[in-house]
Amino acid sequence: EEHIRKIVKFQLEKAGYEVLRATNGEEGLDMALKHNPGLVLLDVMMPGMDGREVCRRIKAGQSPVDSYVVLMSSIETDSDSQAFGLESGADGYIARPISNRELVARTESMFRLKRAEDALRDHQAKLEELVEDRTAELRQSEQMFRSMFENSMDGVLYTSPDGTILMCNPSACRILGRSSEEICKAGLQDIADPDDSSFARVMELGSQDGDAAFETNF
Numbered sequence: 001e002e003h004i005r006k007i008v009k010f011q012l013e014k015a016g017y018e019v020l021r022a023t024n025g026e027e028g029l030d031m032a033l034k035h036n037p038g039l040v041l042l043d044v045m046m047p048g049m050d051g052r053e054v055c056r057r058i059k060a061g062q063s064p065v066d067s068y069v070v071l072m073s074s075i076e077t078d079s080d081s082q083a084f085g086l087e088s089g090a091d092g093y094i095a096r097p098i099s100n101r102e103l104v105a106r107t108e109s110m111f112r113l114k115r116a117e118d119a120l121r122d123h124q125a126k127l128e129e130l131v132e133d134r135t136a137e138l139r140q141s142e143q144m145f146r147s148m149f150e151n152s153m154d155g156v157l158y159t160s161p162d163g164t165i166l167m168c169n170p171s172a173c174r175i176l177g178r179s180s181e182e183i184c185k186a187g188l189q190d191i192a193d194p195d196d197s198s199f200a201r202v203m204e205l206g207s208q209d210g211d212a213a214f215e216t217n218f
Contacts (some may be wrong), residue, residue, distance in 0.1 A: 039070065042072065045076070071118075159188055
């Protein structure tokens with residue numbers, strides 16, 4: 001009703017909000033899709049499309065509308081009606097009559113919730129972006145390592161501290177005259193001479209790194 005719209009608009013603007021008014025459901029839906037307001041206050045009973053249907057279309061629409069929607073009614077105030085309204089996707093339900101002070105307080109409460117959700121969504125987006133960047137960096141580092149490993153003219157064995165050979169590069173296969181499968185099945189003790197300086201260096205690094213894998217060249 002016109003006089004109610006005027007009162008609500010006056011009270012919310014007095015509290016610092018920018019308010020757009022619609023006279024029926026279709027107009028309200030068009031305005032919501034066009035302006036993506038922070039909050040939509042919908043009377044359940046409206047000419048044409050009722051508030052519940054407007055709410056469903058706002059929440060199910062393909063347009064990027066993330067408005068909070070609150071249904072209001074002075075007629076359908078029983079618990080079943082309110083439950084039906086919330087099931088249509090509404091974020092809140094106000095049974096009228098309601099004082100101007102409470103209406104403004106509830107409006108501010110909805111905006112606090114929305115600001116908190118928006119901040120959480122932004123934080124999550126930043127975390128996802130950080131993870132993607134870090135994953136890309138790790139993938140690039142892995143590719144660089146793999147390229148250096150595969151193309152090195154030196155024989156390279158990638159081993160665990162107990163002497164288990166995890167990987168070997170093509171140069172290692174050429175120098176040792178064995179396939180990569182044969183080298184990996186053999187332990188480091190079977191590949192290197194215990195008196196060889198490179199073998200001694202590998203075992204020393206193993207004792208420092210605990211269970212970390214490492215590499216040696218020969």
